[in-house]
Amino acid sequence: MITPQELEQLKTYQGTNPMPEDFDAFWAARMEEAESVPLDWELSPAAVPSYPTCDFLDLWFTGMGGARLYAKYLKPRLDQPVPLVLQFHGYPGAGRSWLEQASFAGMGCALIALDCPGQGGLGQDIGGYTGTTVTGHIVAGLDGDPKEMYYVRLHQNIRILARIVRKLEGIDLTRVYVNGASQGGGIGIACAALNPDLIRKAAILYPFLSDYQKVWELGADQIAYEGIRYYFRWFDPTGERRTETFTKLGYIDSHNFAHLVRCEVLFGTGLSDTICPPATQFAVYNNLTCKKQHHFYPEFEHEEIQAFDDLILDFFGEGETV
Amino acid sequence: MSIPETVKTLESYSGSSFCPEDFTAFWKEQNQNAAQPRPVVWNRVPFHNPMADYWELSFPATDGELLTARFLRPKQGTPAPVVLMFHDNARRTRGWHHMTRFIALGYAVLALENREGCYSLTKGWEDGPAGLSLTQLYTDALTAAHLAGTLPGVDSTRMLAWGEGLGGGLAIVTAAMLPDRVVKCAALHPMPADFYKVWESGVREGLCAGLREQFRNDDPAHDKEEALFRALGYVDLCGFAPLLRGELLLGTGLMDTVALPAAQYAVYNRAGCSKRHLVYPNYLHERINFFENELVGFFRLAFD
Numbered sequence: 042m043i044t045p046q047e048l049e050q051l052k053t054y055q056g057t058n059p060m061p062e063d064f065d066a067f068w069a070a071r072m073e074e075a076e077s078v079p080l081d082w083e084l085s086p087a088a089v090p091s092y093p094t095c096d097f098l099d100l101w102f103t104g105m106g107g108a109r110l111y112a113k114y115l116k117p118r119l120d121q122p123v124p125l126v127l128q129f130h131g132y133p134g135a136g137r138s139w140l141e142q143a144s145f146a147g148m149g150c151a152l153i154a155l156d157c158p159g160q161g162g163l164g165q166d167i168g169g170y171t172g173t174t175v176t177g178h179i180v181a182g183l184d185g186d187p188k189e190m191y192y193v194r195l196h197q198n199i200r201i202l203a204r205i206v207r208k209l210e211g212i213d214l215t216r217v218y219v220n221g222a223s224q225g226g227g228i229g230i231a232c233a234a235l236n237p238d239l240i241r242k243a244a245i246l247y248p249f250l251s252d253y254q255k256v257w258e259l260g261a262d263q264i265a266y267e268g269i270r271y272y273f274r275w276f277d278p279t280g281e282r283r284t285e286t287f288t289k290l291g292y293i294d295s296h297n298f299a300h301l302v303r304c305e306v307l308f309g310t311g312l313s314d315t316i317c318p319p320a321t322q323f324a325v326y327n328n329l330t331c332k333k334q335h336h337f338y339p340e341f342e343h344e345e346i347q348a349f350d351d352l353i354l355d356f357f358g359e360g361e362t363v
Numbered sequence: 364m365s366i367p368e369t370v371k372t373l374e375s376y377s378g379s380s381f382c383p384e385d386f387t388a389f390w391k392e393q394n395q396n397a398a399q400p401r402p403v404v405w406n407r408v409p410f411h412n413p414m415a416d417y418w419e420l421s422f423p424a425t426d427g428e429l430l431t432a433r434f435l436r437p438k439q440g441t442p443a444p445v446v447l448m449f450h451d452n453a454r455r456t457r458g459w460h461h462m463t464r465f466i467a468l469g470y471a472v473l474a475l476e477n478r479e480g481c482y483s484l485t486k487g488w489e490d491g492p493a494g495l496s497l498t499q500l501y502t503d504a505l506t507a508a509h510l511a512g513t514l515p516g517v518d519s520t521r522m523l524a525w526g527e528g529l530g531g532g533l534a535i536v537t538a539a540m541l542p543d544r545v546v547k548c549a550a551l552h553p554m555p556a557d558f559y560k561v562w563e564s565g566v567r568e569g570l571c572a573g574l575r576e577q578f579r580n581d582d583p584a585h586d587k588e589e590a591l592f593r594a595l596g597y598v599d600l601c602g603f604a605p606l607l608r609g610e611l612l613l614g615t616g617l618m619d620t621v622a623l624p625a626a627q628y629a630v631y632n633r634a635g636c637s638k639r640h641l642v643y644p645n646y647l648h649e650r651i652n653f654f655e656n657e658l659v660g661f662f663r664l665a666f667d
Contacts, residue, residue: 089659094437094469097659117414117467138655140464147466149414347458351410354460358411 042313042339056296056324058254059288061187064297071193072235075200078105082205084114089139094118095146097139100153102205104164104198111163112202115142116151116211124216124357125206127199127232127240128154129225132249132265133178135162145220148358151212155202157195157224172276177268179250183289184276192250192293196231203236215241218357219304222246223265223317223343227295230325234301243302244353245325246309247343251295252321254287261318296321299328306333307356309349311341366617366644369624378557378629381596387606389492389597394540396425397505400513410459414438415466417459420473422510424503428478432507435462436471436516444521444664445511447537447545448474449504451528452482452570468662471517475507475533482529484555484570484595485577492597497555501598504533508541523662524548528622528648529555529570532600535607535630542608549661551614551654554622556600557629559592569621569648601626604633611638612661614654616646 043051061067082102089097098114113136117123126145130136136154145152156162159178170191172184182190207214217239221229226248233240249265256262262270269290273280291297306329310322326335338346364372383389401422408417418434433456437443446465450456455476462472477500487494512519522545524534531550538548555561555570567575578585596602611634615627631640639661643651 089656090663092468092663095467115467138652139659140655141461141652143464143467143659144460144462145467147414147463148412347461350460351458354410354412354463358413 043319048312048337051320051323053327054320054323055327056252056255057258058252058294058296059284059291060294060297061288061291064292065301067187067292068235068301071188071197072200075105075197076204078103078201080201080204080208087113087139095143100205102201104201105194106167106169108158108167108198109165110158110198111156112136113139113142113154114151115139115146117146117149119149122211122213123149123151124218125151125153125209125212126218126220126357127202127206127229128152129219129221129228129232130154130157131222132224133157133160135160148354150218150357151209153202153206155199157228159191177266177271179253179266179290179293180268180272183272183286187289187292190293195228196235196293199228199232200235203232203239206239214239217241219243219245220353224249227251230295230302231298233304233306234298237301237303240304242305242307242357244307244356246346246349247311247314247317247322248295248325249317250293251317252324253290253294255321255324256318257287259318259320261315264316296324296328299325300330302329302331304331306331307336307352308333309336309338309346309352311343311346312337312339313342316343369617370642373625373628375632376625376628377632378560378601378626380557380559380599380601381593382599382602383492383593383596386597386602390540390603393425393498393502394505397502398509399425401506401510403510408459412463415463420510422506424478424499424506426499430478430503430506431476433459433462433474433476434472434514435459435466436514437466437469440469442516442518443469443471444523445471445473445514445517446662447508447511447522447524447534448472449524449526449530449533450474450477451526451530452477453528468659470523470662471514473507473511473514475504477529478503482570483573484558485573485591488591488594492594495594495598497598501533501536504537505540508537508545512544519544521546521664525550525658525662526553527551527650528553532556535600535611536603538609538611539603539606542606546609546664547612547662548607548609549612549658551651552616552619552622552648553600553613553627553630555598555626557623557626558595558599560629561623561626562592564623564625566620566623600630601633604630605635607634607636609636610661611636612641612657613638614641614643614651614657616648616651617642617644618646619648621648
């Protein structure tokens with residue numbers, strides 16, 4: 042829980058982790074690489090049965106480096122093109138149950154829920170990262186060229202997925218949305234930033250992958266962020282390369298992506314969050330220059346916040362008709 | 364005992380608690396009271412969802428207390444099957460967005476909000492079975508189930524019951540007492556059941572948290588222990604299980620410390636209906652995504 046005074050300070054906090062000077066150019070080049078990958082994807086019936094009202098489908102596609110990647114695809118059976126939600130899951134894990142994902146189909150939206158590779162889902166993690174992985178995908182590839190880091194590849198794979206979205210039948214491409222909490226929120230911000238011509242709205246709850254240096258300064262480099270602590274303990278115990286390390290992590294920092302987001306953002310923070318410290322979330326929000334709204338939940342930690350989920354009904358549904 | 368040995372033992376375990384002789388007659392009477400027509404106040408919740416309409420309903424319980432429930436229904440089409448959704452004791456009714464998942468399947472949802480102060484196992488136990496708090500909660504669930512069948516846009520012949528924990532218990536109660544209407548019942552780690560076994564096994568969490576205090580404060584030498592557990596027989600899911608006629612899907616996490624797995628097996632083993640038990644050795648009293656996936660297939664009705 043934070044005090045009203047602390048909350049006021051957070052409202053102007055811009056973040057601590059450095060942004061690499063070539064951040065925008067770096068990502069423009071990465072997206073060009075992802076654009077050059079030939080599209081290879083297929084849809085097939087999922088293990089659960091489809092309903093007269095909704096299809097449940099497996100989506101397999103080839104990502105960077107030839108990795109076979111997996112996503113759940115749900116599509117309501119409606120006569121006209123439907124909006125689509127790109128859904129990203131928390132860390133680690135996989136896209137949650139088909140039933141849980143169906144809420145968006147119940148709103149008349151198709152949904153794609155990507156399994157981040159190597160986190161417990163079906164997608165293939167082809168590895169090959171230079172240096173340690175320890176625990177935590179944040180540091181996977183940290184010792185090599187930044188363009189080979191885990192999350193760089195992931196954001197490139199999401200660009201490939203975005204290209205597939207444009208090929209799907211029956212999707213209203215003027216209404217493609219992003220939804221995600223925690224890691225899903227961090228990825229969602231990056232997805233909106235790197236695919237501005239596609240993403241119209243983003244619902245982001247307590248984003249992870251943000252302001253790594255602040256996380257470290259707060260001693261919050263534990264649990265989901267624990268890779269940072271292990272990395273420094275074992276590979277840079279006196280912090281001689283700390284600036285270099287945080288600068289490199291800056292390429293995959295949600296708060297550095299914020300300035301590139303052009304779509305409207307619905308943003309939620311549990312102010313008692315100890316996994317993703319509120320300051321690191323405000324760093325993302327405060328750097329957003331798009332239309333945005335920030336909802337606070339003082340008694341909530343890093344957990345399901347149904348009051349926020351209920352806001353999504355109107356945020357994605359307002360003004361829309363089927 | 365190893366996990367395989369435990370499972371083997373439990374597969375033939377049918378409970379060790381007392382089931383009253385007049386159990387069925389008692390609940391038949393409660394069910395008749397619950398089935399009486401009652402006025403409903405509708406308050407629309409104006410979400411911008413082109414696929415569904417949302418309401419908060421309020422209606423009187425059998426004892427006059429005002430109950431509330433969330434109701435959502437597909438906008439278009441013929442009368443929809445309805446999911447009777449019940450919640451666990453450690454939480455309130457699920458959010459609107461959460462429940463919208465059933466709209467995708469073409470189903471309406473009625474989700475009862477459990478009344479406050481209904482979770483005491485022992486309150487009123489010496490006043491007869493009608494005095495138990497859980498008796499009133501179960502009757503509230505039956506009231507909501509009967510009401511669901513009268514709501515416009517609902518197909519009262521195709522009702523599905525679903526819940527987790529205590530909500531799973533309420534789903535079983537409604538399926539048992541409305542066997543002609545509730546065609547399928549899914550319960551994840553249902554409770555409460557087999558009270559004596561639960562007590563004997565040292566479960567002191569959840570609904571059972573008050574049992575120890577009951578003995579310490581009112582019956583320190585356990586003089587009334589047998590009478591207490593006999594009284595609880597009226598609200599034991601083991602008594603409802605043989606009344607089930609539709610299909611049952613039951614899920615159990617073997618590491619559950621809130622709803623004793625043995626008690627869940629006792630419920631399952633007493634059910635004589637078409638049934639399936641999914642057992643998850645490394646899960647606690649928690650959401651199980653794999654069970655939710657099974658639910659999609661289980662709840663798929665034959666569509667015309």
